[in-house]
Amino acid sequence: MDFLLDNFVALTVTGLSLGAIYALVALGYTLVYGVLQLINFAHSEVFMYGAFAATWTVYAMGGRAGASTGAVIGYLLAALVAAMAFSGLIALLLERVAYRRLRKQNAPRLIALISAIGASFALAELMGLRDKVADFLGLGEALRPYVRGARNSSGFPEIIDTTPLFTLGDYDVTNIDLLVITSALVMMLALDLFVARTRFGRGIRAVAQDPESASLMGVNSDRTVQLTFLLGGLMAGAAAVLYVVKIGSIRFDTGFLLGVKAFTAAVLGGIGNLRGALLGGFVLGLAENYGSALIGTEWRDVVAFTLLVVILLFRPTGLLGESLAKART
Amino acid sequence: MSDTTTEQTGASHASRRSFRERVAGLPKPVKLVAWVLLAVLLYLLPIINPPILTTPDIDFGGVLLTVTLYVLVALGLNIVVGYAGLLDLGYVGFYAVGAYGVAVLTSQQASWPFLLALPVAVLAALVSGVILGAPTLRVRGDYLAIVTLGFGEIIRLIAVNSESLGAASGIPGVGTPPSIELFDVPKLVWDGGVASVNVDDTSTFLLFSVVDLIPYYWLTLTVVFLVIWADIRIKASRVGRAWEACREDEDAAELMGVPTFKFKLLAFAMGAFIGGLSGALYAGKQGFISPNSFLLLFSILFIAAVVVGGQGNRWGVIVGAVLVAYLPERFREFTEWRVLVFGIALMLLASFRPQGLLPPRRTVRARKLEERLGALQEGGDRRG
Numbered sequence: 001m002d003f004l005l006d007n008f009v010a011l012t013v014t015g016l017s018l019g020a021i022y023a024l025v026a027l028g029y030t031l032v033y034g035v036l037q038l039i040n041f042a043h044s045e046v047f048m049y050g051a052f053a054a055t056w057t058v059y060a061m062g063g064r065a066g067a068s069t070g071a072v073i074g075y076l077l078a079a080l081v082a083a084m085a086f087s088g089l090i091a092l093l094l095e096r097v098a099y100r101r102l103r104k105q106n107a108p109r110l111i112a113l114i115s116a117i118g119a120s121f122a123l124a125e126l127m128g129l130r131d132k133v134a135d136f137l138g139l140g141e142a143l144r145p146y147v148r149g150a151r152n153s154s155g156f157p158e159i160i161d162t163t164p165l166f167t168l169g170d171y172d173v174t175n176i177d178l179l180v181i182t183s184a185l186v187m188m189l190a191l192d193l194f195v196a197r198t199r200f201g202r203g204i205r206a207v208a209q210d211p212e213s214a215s216l217m218g219v220n221s222d223r224t225v226q227l228t229f230l231l232g233g234l235m236a237g238a239a240a241v242l243y244v245v246k247i248g249s250i251r252f253d254t255g256f257l258l259g260v261k262a263f264t265a266a267v268l269g270g271i272g273n274l275r276g277a278l279l280g281g282f283v284l285g286l287a288e289n290y291g292s293a294l295i296g297t298e299w300r301d302v303v304a305f306t307l308l309v310v311i312l313l314f315r316p317t318g319l320l321g322e323s324l325a326k327a328r329t
Numbered sequence: 330m331s332d333t334t335t336e337q338t339g340a341s342h343a344s345r346r347s348f349r350e351r352v353a354g355l356p357k358p359v360k361l362v363a364w365v366l367l368a369v370l371l372y373l374l375p376i377i378n379p380p381i382l383t384t385p386d387i388d389f390g391g392v393l394l395t396v397t398l399y400v401l402v403a404l405g406l407n408i409v410v411g412y413a414g415l416l417d418l419g420y421v422g423f424y425a426v427g428a429y430g431v432a433v434l435t436s437q438q439a440s441w442p443f444l445l446a447l448p449v450a451v452l453a454a455l456v457s458g459v460i461l462g463a464p465t466l467r468v469r470g471d472y473l474a475i476v477t478l479g480f481g482e483i484i485r486l487i488a489v490n491s492e493s494l495g496a497a498s499g500i501p502g503v504g505t506p507p508s509i510e511l512f513d514v515p516k517l518v519w520d521g522g523v524a525s526v527n528v529d530d531t532s533t534f535l536l537f538s539v540v541d542l543i544p545y546y547w548l549t550l551t552v553v554f555l556v557i558w559a560d561i562r563i564k565a566s567r568v569g570r571a572w573e574a575c576r577e578d579e580d581a582a583e584l585m586g587v588p589t590f591k592f593k594l595l596a597f598a599m600g601a602f603i604g605g606l607s608g609a610l611y612a613g614k615q616g617f618i619s620p621n622s623f624l625l626l627f628s629i630l631f632i633a634a635v636v637v638g639g640q641g642n643r644w645g646v647i648v649g650a651v652l653v654a655y656l657p658e659r660f661r662e663f664t665e666w667r668v669l670v671f672g673i674a675l676m677l678l679a680s681f682r683p684q685g686l687l688p689p690r691r692t693v694r695a696r697k698l699e700e701r702l703g704a705l706q707e708g709g710d711r712r713g
Contacts, residue, residue: 039471101680109471110416111683114636117418117629118675125669132665256625260482263475298490305479305486312472313464 004293009169011289017177017246019285020184024239025262026269026277027191028091028232034208034272035228038109041116042094044259045123046233050087050240051250052127054079055156056146063159072159076241084237091233094119095226103225120256128252153251156244180242187238188278191231195274200227208272257301261288264308270318279319371550375543376516387658390543394614396654397549398607403634403650404556404643405603410632411641411689412569413596414576415466416474419481420631422461423601425623426454426484427608429494432618435504437495443504447609454605455598462597466590481628488620499619503612505537506548537613545614552610556603560643563599572596576641577695626668633671637678639685648687 004011025047032040063075098119102112126133131147134140140147160179164172195201206214207224215221243258244250265284269276284304291303311318355363375390402424409417430450434441441449465476488494511534535544563569571592574582583589612618630653638649657667678685684696 039475098676098680107679107683110414110474111679113416113471113474114632115676115679117632118672118677118679120672121629121668122672122676125666125672129665129669260475260478267472267475296490299486302483302486302490305483308479309465309476309483312468312476316468316472 004290007171007293010171011293012286013168013171013173013177015286015289016282017180017285018288019265019282020181021239021243021246021281022258022262022265022284023278023281024184024187024235024242025258026266026281027188027235027274029263029266030269030271030274030277031204031228031232033266035204035225036099036103038099038112039116039263040094040229040232041113041259042098042120042123043091043232043236044255044262045120045127046087046091046094047236047240047243047258047262048124048127048250048252048255049090050083050233050237051244051254052154053086053237054083054241054244055154055250057082058157058159059145063157065158065161067159075159076245079244080238080241083240084234087237087240088230088233090123091229091236092226094123095229120259124252124255130252150252153249155249156247158248160245176246180246183238183242187235188274191235192274194231200224204228260308261304264304264311267308267316267318268311270320273318273320276318276320283319368554372547375546376514378516388542390541390546392655392658394542394546394549395658396651397546397553398611398614399631399634399650399654400647401549401553401556401607401610402604402631403638403646404553404560405600405607406631406635407640407643407646408560408563408572408596408603409600410635411646412564412572412576413593414572415593415597416471416632417477417597417600418474418625418628418632419477419479419484420600420604421623421625421628422477422481422484423454423458423604424608424611424627425481425488425620426457426601427451427605428612428618428622429488429500429608430454430605431609431612432500432503433494436502437500438493441504443506443613446504447606447613450609450612451602451605454608455602458598458601458604459594462594462601466593466597478625478628481623481625485620485623485625488623495619497620499617499621501617503616503618505613505616506545508536508538508544510534510536542614545610549610549614552606556606557643564643568592568595630671633675636685637674639687639689642685642687642689645685645687645689649685 025043028043028046029040032038032043057079058075061075061078063071067075098115099112102115128151131140131150134143134147160176162174162176164174165178166173195204203214203219203224204227206217206219207221211221214224240250261284262281265280266277267280268283269278269280284307287307288300288304292298292300295303352360375393378389402420405423406417406420409415409420427450430453431443431446433439434446434449435443461477461480465473468476489497494500514534535547537544537548571582571587571589574585574587575589575592579589611622615622634650634653635646636649637652638647639645653671657664663670
């Protein structure tokens with residue numbers, strides 16, 4: 001208890017920056033669930049691929065500690081573009097390979113979930129075996145720096161020096177904390193505006209509300225579903241960059257745990273509700289941090305899972321309710 | 330749809346149906362003898378060591394034991410997923426409760442004999458099933474999947490973090506079942522199609538040790554036969570029909586007076602019971618357990634076994650479990666690819682054969698009916 005009170009500000013700030021990442025990934029779950037009522041279990045791998053794309057990009061550009069501010073911004077932007085593009089691509093591929101056929105056949109939701117689980121494992125293992133795959137394709141030598149140690153963590157080059165910006169309570173808020181929280185908020189604001197104001201966003205809301213009427217009204221529901229997956233992938237890509245900047249490394253199986261937590265965040269806020277994902281992410285990040293301060297860091301994941309179970313039992317519609325359809329302000 | 334198409338689909342199934350009918354038409358004593366012969370063959374499998382089937386790199390008896398344990402798990406999970414239609418992604422949790430129950434009682438905290446610890450551990454698994462099921466079975470199907478997934482991970486994390494459960498390094502020295510040394514069974518060796526008896530390599534009938542896993546195989550196989558027998562009885566009873574009704578349409582079942590929640594809980598508890606049983610047997614065989622034996626991956630492999638085989642059909646599920654457990658051992662050089670292959674296989678199955686390799690007859694019938702209904706409402710509701 002004393003530990004919690006003594007480090008309250010620190011726990012809050014780090015909890016918020018962790019929560020921001022959860023929230024960005026949670027958007028992918030929420031969007032797809034809102035439109036298709038489908039738990040896109042493989043979304044965590046979309047995130048993981050983005051994180052690798054970001055890491056490789058900075059590595060290929062030769063980014064290392066002590067670069068000038070301009071260079072750092074360049075690296076980060078390049079990583080962001082690469083990660084968002086790669087994640088978006090994977091998300092589209094996922095929709096095409098794992099879900100489209102099932103959607104057309106109107107298969108039961110559990111079958112779709114099984115397909116999603118299969119896709120998730122296949123994608124994660126593909127990344128975990130990338131050295132073998134590269135050898136198999138005869139590219140092993142050329143890609144050695146990217147594929148070696150496929151089953152270990154890959155470090156993200158430390159291009160940003162962690163510097164304290166200002167003191168809050170007795171905690172020095174660092175530039176990384178600030179970067180993560182603000183960029184997550186900006187991304188989410190952009191997505192919220194996109195869904196609430198644009199024609200495409202209106203299409204998404206229409207399909208979420210009633211797919212048949214939407215298609216009668218001239219909304220191309222296939223395109224809309226693709227767009228939904230793409231948006232989720234883009235957000236996951238952004239989250240991936242923030243993750244590797246904050247945590248510093250990524251592994252082929254990182255996606256699973258983060259994915260379950262992001263899903264928890266989505267459910268916590270009310271799955272299908274974009275602002276709910278934001279709220280859920282922050283609440284989960286804080287709860288995890290406070291919880292592990294109270295009962296020990298090794299129980300951190302147990303706190304998250306228990307929270308998930310408790311929420312689903314007592315308020316399955318989440319804090320803000322499920323409503324992608326009514327996302328209009 | 331015209332009548333010709335119905336006839337065609339009927340004809341494509343004709344050969345299989347006639348085989349089934351022929352089997353069903355055999356006189357009862359013949360069937361009994363056939364079953365007994367099959368059982369004896371299965372018991373003798375590790376002794377015969379048939380070429381091709383046998384595993385070149387590791388002990389064949391051990392592989393058969395693993396396969397049988399998977400079959401047991403798959404039978405249990407089939408009750409939950411196949412019969413009652415509840416997707417349980419944390420089944421390894423019950424398996425872990427059973428295994429830890431035995432390990433804690435025979436080694437870590439007390440030194441009970443195995444046969445006393447086993448029922449307690451299995452009971453603990455059953456109770457954990459009820460505790461998890463009672464509140465969660467009311468939530469939506471896909472939420473249930475996620476809740477159970479969380480449960481499985483919580484169980485593992487608790488084991489990792491509790492000193493009294495051996496923490497991350499696990500529990501060594503788990504008790505073994507009591508041995509009665511009666512006689513030695515020599516194994517066969519094959520040399521280019523010719524079998525000869527190898528007198529030096531023997532298995533002692535019911536000597537449970539880490540060196541020789543064949544007696545464990547016999548024990549587990551016996552348990553599997555008992556479970557199959559119970560499974561057949563339950564499936565054909567009122568309970569089995571109630572599960573089917575819950576799976577097909579919960580609201581309709583409830584309206585017809587089936588207390589769906591009670592039956593779902595029963596399915597969950599029975600699944601947990603069998604999961605705990607296989608976990609307890611696993612702990613006895615392994616002699617040592619660690620949290621790494623209960624990763625989420627195993628839940629997924631169990632689900633894969635059930636789905637690949639054909640959820641709801643006990644024989645299909647057995648085939649699925651055999652495939653999932655045996656193939657990676659037989660082709661050990663590809664072990665590291667197995668999760669990748671399972672992932673892809675799950676995706677392909679979900680898309681192209683969602684009922685599994687051997688779907689239950691019930692599903693085949695229902696689908697035909699659905700096709701006919703769909704044809705009747707021609708051009709109607711595509712999504713709904």
